[in-house]
Amino acid sequence: MQKVRTASAMFVTAVLFLSACGDAEPEEQADDPASNAAREAALEAAGGEELGGSVSMLGLLGGEELDAFLSVLKPFEEATGIEVQYEGTRDFAAVLQTRVEGGNPPDVVGTPAIGEMSAFAEEGTLLDLSEVVGQDVLDANFSPSLLETASVNDEVFGIFSTVNLGGLIWYDPSTYEGPTEPESWAELQTWAAQEAADGRTPWCVALESGAASGWPAADFIDEILLRQAGPEFHQRWAAGQEPWTSPEVRAAFETYGETVTEDMLYGGTTTALSTNFAEAATPMFADPPGCSILQQATFMGGIITDSMPDLVPGETLDFFPVPDYDPAYPGIRSISGEIVGMINDTEQSTALVKYLATPEAGTLLALTGRWLSPNLNVEDSVYEDPFLRRASEVLVEAEGTYSLGNSLMPQTTVDAFWKAGLDYTQNPGDLDEILATIEATR
């Protein structure tokens, strides 16, 4: 008994000691114009007072992407005293559903799966942000198409927090000898086919991504469909009004399929299937390069330079936008991004969502160098990152900008689409069967 008492006494002491260590030292506030402006905007979003308390947020971000996003929230925390407790999980849907059904949902959620969020919105889980933030504020800061994308039954269930421009070809200017301003997809592919015929593998493709494996293929096919079959068809397809077995979808898979043949790919299809998407560009910088072009969205620049910080934008890493697939639909660009939705109506969560809708928060987001800001009032000149600056120019010049369809679909279909991306890459001959399998999930 004596022993037990001693042990528990030690235990309690240890707990007290640990709790004494828990008090964090106050950090210094950043003193630059953007942060100062963001603090003012945050205070206004909180109704002009230091509310204190906390707000829980569930999302998918982790690692350096999360650090970047939290840096946007820092002025908000400083100005309002509200602590944002961000919980990042790759199992977003399962965690969110469990917590909603368990009566313990997070206050705010952030996710790129808009279709999944619209299911939650239809069940009444997500609040109408036009009432929380105000329709006039939304209209002043976001384009109608972005608001429409994250709406259901005339209720805005999400506002975009980040935007990625899709359909970029990343390459190394110091070794790449192909066209950097191709007139058409055909011109680029002709060059790639010649490379392959000469025994060099032009395309870098990597599709592995844990439970979400296959999404890079799905995004690629999605964009091809948008720009090859045209936005109208693409929109109907995304809304579930066109079958997966239609000739347009088939053609999009086949166009993608021409890039992932054994001769075109670094290491062949097996390597593409087994390599993590974040490692896609690695062989590009080997000597001699294992591959020379990689199709991926703006965020890939950050991912590549995270693992290879020595790369110099414009000199050893650069991108050009993928040219038109079909001259009938010129200058079309695809975007994807994360939306923020609100579940619990508290003073703190309202303040956070209002803050994220401000151009000041958008400016900070642009300064992270990771994402484009969806906010209309963020000037293109604020981008310090050369890639994002170029990307924002590409967006301005675009004839039309559309969201990728797979972010808008129900998650079962999205999963099947991702898996189809893998299966088709592995066995292109099974296309009919693969398309029928996705069709069966609708």
Added chain:
Amino acid sequence: MIVDRVQLIAIAVIVTVVVAVGYIRLGDRGLRGLLPRHWYRRSVPWLFIGPAALIVGLVLVFPGISTVILSFFDTKGTNFIGFDNYASALTDPITLIALRNTALWVALLPTLSALVGLLIAVLADRVRYGGLVKAALFLPIAVSAVAAGVIWTFMYDYQPPVAAQTGTMNALLTVLTNTDPIAWIIDEATNNYALIAATLWTQAGFAMVIFSAALRSVPDELLEAARLDGASEWQTFRHITLPILMPTVVVVTTTVTVIALKAFDIVYVMTNGTYGTDVLSTVMYRELFTARDNGGAGAIATMLMIAVLPIMIYNLRQFRREGQGV
């Protein structure tokens, strides 16, 4: 953050211990004071078993029954649809692949665990560095399934033949046999076996520990007598050791069979069921969390439960028989 959690855990532990001790002491005293001796003796077992029964009822029996009920209803659990969920599960090509794979898991994992565990337990005792071998086999038990999945993803890593092999398995393979590397978890000829092998790594140690303990119960006089009578080492093992260990073999294989039926984490982390590696639990998970189909997920869960039940009953009987034997 971590400090907060440690604090919370510490408080939880303290509260649990205080409440449990308080419940038993005060409850016992209360019953003794309130009830006549005859009734007290009858009710005291219920006092002790009460909390456990309550918890089991709350987190096992109740969800179990509601799962079975849900499996006869549609997606949201509002309309009764009979056996439709079972019918669609048993005709769905993906579920059929999962059924096939689960059968493969059940056939291989318990057998291999028992074989490896028994082999190491028996042989390690005969060499000086046996402790080291046992420790090496035992350590993976402490590795969580998700971590094991990540570790084995690296072990099975594939690089094209032109590049250096960074995965241990392919590095060994290409150096030793001079063949092309294998995409272990993508190639459908190897992937299911690769996943089972990764799980075996986490389970064989458990089997070995149980067998090691059971080996101590084999009387030395018997082995000595057999050897004196001229039995070879194999004959001694086959006719003396193995029959005595038989109940342990049953316990180990049934336990690992249940683990094989439940297999989820390693598959989810390493392939998420792609390339024909789905098992019933991954299909169930997708039905529940991706398709949000409570009925469909309930049907698969019920099928798994039905598959596990006979094994559990057999196991319990075995325990009871052993209890009576002593």
